[in-house]
Amino acid sequence: MINIASKINYEKILGAVLLMTAFSVFADQETIKRGAYLTYAAGCITCHTEQSDDAMSLTGGRAMKTPFGMFYTPNITPDNETGIGAWSDDDFIRALQHGVSPTGTHYFPSFPYASYTGIARQDLLAIKAYLFSLAPVNKEVGKHDLAWFIPSGLAAWGWKALNFKPGRFQPDSTKGESWNRGAYLVRHLGHCGECHTARNVIGALRREAELGGSNFGGETVPNITPHPVDGIGRWSENDIEYFLEIGMSPDGDFTGSSMADVIDDNTSHLTRKDRLAIAAYLKSIPEFQSSSQ
Amino acid sequence: MKRLIFFAIAALSVTTILSNIASADTTREDALDYRISVMTVLRGHIGAASKIVRGLVADDGYLAAHAEGIAAAATELSRIFPEGSDVGESESLPLIWEEPEAFADAISKSKEAATAFVTATQSGDRAAIGKAFRNLGGSCRGCHDQYRVKN
Incomplete structure (x- = not known):
């Protein structure tokens, strides 16, 4: 009697677990799909892809010419070494809403976090889910070539203190x-x-x-x-x-x-x-x- | 035989690349003005066609006429960029003459897209017309992106 009851319970539990797994896979797929759409809407591909016909999407390296120097956009594929593969959800949110890298350095405003700060957390996490669903690409990009009058990365901190207000x-x-x-x-x-x-x-x-x-x-x-x-x-x-x-x-x-x-x-x-x-x-x-x- | 065809095609493409509007009397400015006029004709037909394609203006048989106008002007694309005509108000980038083969390829894409648009307008199929018009636009954009000054 006891044996039969426990067997039924196992089946029920197994069924529930399978259903939940299926649901979460489905939910993940939905998030990734929404993230793909938002990745287009946020213009990530435009700047994080080199300007050549055979460039690998989102692997960075596009040169951005500004009065403050030449900036090279980073690789944002989920590669652990050269991309954002090691980033947590909170790392990603802090980068996009606050302009701070996972190691605590401040980004130059060539990365448009002054605009991205308004994006809702759930939309950013959908973008991250999409980026993390892509194949990681190991590709190092060039360092920013700052103009002589920009002393260092510290300038980014100063710029933010003067000009940046985070907020959704x-x-x-x-x-x-x-x-x-x-x-x-x-x-x-x-x-x-x-x-x-x-x-x-x-x-x-x-x-x-x-x-x-x-x-x-x-x-x-x-x-x-x-x-x-x-x-x-x-x-x-x-x-x-x-x-x-x-x-x-x-x-x-x-x-x-x-x-x-x-x-x-x-x-x-x-x-x-x-x-x-x-x-x-x-x-x-x-x-x-x-x-x- | 294959070799012969290859040489025939190669010879033909060289002629296509080199043929241009210049005669003994043509000044650089004439060549530029002529190019601007042909481009204006193209833009006019495309702008008008787009109104019909989008259903904002009645067709009454004029879409096909505009499509033919576009295709006719597009055949001139390979002859309106003679070397040295990047003077004055010209928006042409030097890259046009630095990579003539790639430029000729881009132009033939536009010509093909213009011909395909004519075919689509004759079919009367709205979806096909819309698609052909988008393709044509893509070929314009592709060339402007590479070979026209950015402003």
């Missing part, structure tokens, strides 16, 4: 769901302002000139505020959505600037709904007159 995105309850999604995508995940907003002499974004255009890495980055002449005020929300999908401006020209990479590795992978949310947000921000810079 707070939805605006007076605005709709689409606007809030667009604001989250533009300001935080997509970090559009990192290129489209002009910087002051110490490289901090000028908030009063949000998305009003700039010069970045030798490129003239356009004003994307709704200003009718200097910005994209004449573009409809549909035009913006279409541009983000295929790279064509309403006059029939196809972009070939860095934006072509952003479209290839980020916005063309988003849902139409998300691209329309970006458009709705862009149409709502203050017009910026470029000559007022």
